[in-house]
Amino acid sequence: MEKDNEKNTPSIDDKLKDSVKKDSVKVESAEVDSNKDVFKDINLEQTARLRTIKSEDIESKRRGKKVISEMVRKPLKTSSIYKKKYTILALIVFFAFVLAYQFVKVKNLDFTKLSSNIEKRVDMANFVKGNDVDLKKLYGINKLEVDNYALFAPKSNMEANEILILKVKGDTSDYVNRIQKRIDTQSSSFKNYAPAQYEILKKADLVEKGQYIYFISYKDLNVVYDAISNSYK
Numbered sequence: 001m002e003k004d005n006e007k008n009t010p011s012i013d014d015k016l017k018d019s020v021k022k023d024s025v026k027v028e029s030a031e032v033d034s035n036k037d038v039f040k041d042i043n044l045e046q047t048a049r050l051r052t053i054k055s056e057d058i059e060s061k062r063r064g065k066k067v068i069s070e071m072v073r074k075p076l077k078t079s080s081i082y083k084k085k086y087t088i089l090a091l092i093v094f095f096a097f098v099l100a101y102q103f104v105k106v107k108n109l110d111f112t113k114l115s116s117n118i119e120k121r122v123d124m125a126n127f128v129k130g131n132d133v134d135l136k137k138l139y140g141i142n143k144l145e146v147d148n149y150a151l152f153a154p155k156s157n158m159e160a161n162e163i164l165i166l167k168v169k170g171d172t173s174d175y176v177n178r179i180q181k182r183i184d185t186q187s188s189s190f191k192n193y194a195p196a197q198y199e200i201l202k203k204a205d206l207v208e209k210g211q212y213i214y215f216i217s218y219k220d221l222n223v224v225y226d227a228i229s230n231s232y233k
Contacts, residue, residue, distance in 0.1 A: 107232040109167065109212065111148045114231035118152060118163060121227045122218065126161040127152040138162075140178050145169065147211070160190060160197035162204075163224060164215040172208050179206060179215050 115129070130151030132143040138153060145168070152163040168175050183201065190198035204217035216224045 109148075109165070109228070110231055110233050111150050111165075111167075114165065114228065115150050117227035117231050118150065118224065121223050122152075122163075122220075126155060126159055127163070128155050129153075130164075135164075139164065139175075139182055141166070141175060146175075157189075158194060158197065160186065160194075160200040160204075160217055161219075162215065162217045164213075165228070166213040168211055168213065172211065172213055175213055176206065176208060179213065183215075183217075 119129075130138075130153040134153045135141050135143060135149060135151055138151075143149070147167040147169055149167070150163070150165045152161075154161050164179065166175060183204065183206065187198065187201055190201060200219055201217050203221070205214065205221060207214045214228070218224055
């Protein structure tokens with residue numbers, strides 16, 4: 001019995017070994033706990049950094065949006081006074097354009113009225129109303145080449161009085177050249193033996209205006225121009 005008790009009773013060495021094992025287990029558990037604390041601190045620090053970065057990103061984005069919104073140009077607010085001024089200015093420009101157009105536009109002649117006005121205002125003793133034959137004979141122009149015309153030819157070859165008003169279909173330069181040829185021929189004739197008629201022809205007008213050509217050889221040009229100005233539609 002004593003021997004069995006001795007066997008069951010642990011020895012001093014066994015007690016020392018158990019004590020060492022327990023201490024080592026405590027140390028290991030302490031190390032594990034400390035490592036956990038370290039990792040925990042690291043994770044907390046990283047989380048804090050992530051949160052800081054995210055908050056900075058959000059703030060920068062907010063600031064960027066604010067700057068962009070400030071850079072966007074807002075529409076100008078126009079008061080009723082400015083609107084009235086702009087309206088008045090637009091009306092002034094419009095009416096100025098309309099008035100200017102009245103001066104530069106080419107008006108259409110009423111040839112029936114034109115012939116009547118010329119016959120009333122000029123001394124017809126020096127003229128004869130021309131026709132298609134006279135137009136071709138004096139200027140080499142066929143009636144079919146023009147839209148309309150009014151011709152007052154001289155009563156004789158010794159007269160320099162002529163009035164021709166044409167409305168042509170195309171380019172006016174060819175018609176002007178034909179009329180100028182007539183003027184040059186008559187000038188050469190009158191220069192030597194009819195100085196008075198030569199002076200009338202020398203002061204004659206040959207004018208182009210749009211599709212109209214005006215040849216006026218008369219002692220008083222203003223009378224003829226007055227008849228023309230009162231013959232527009």
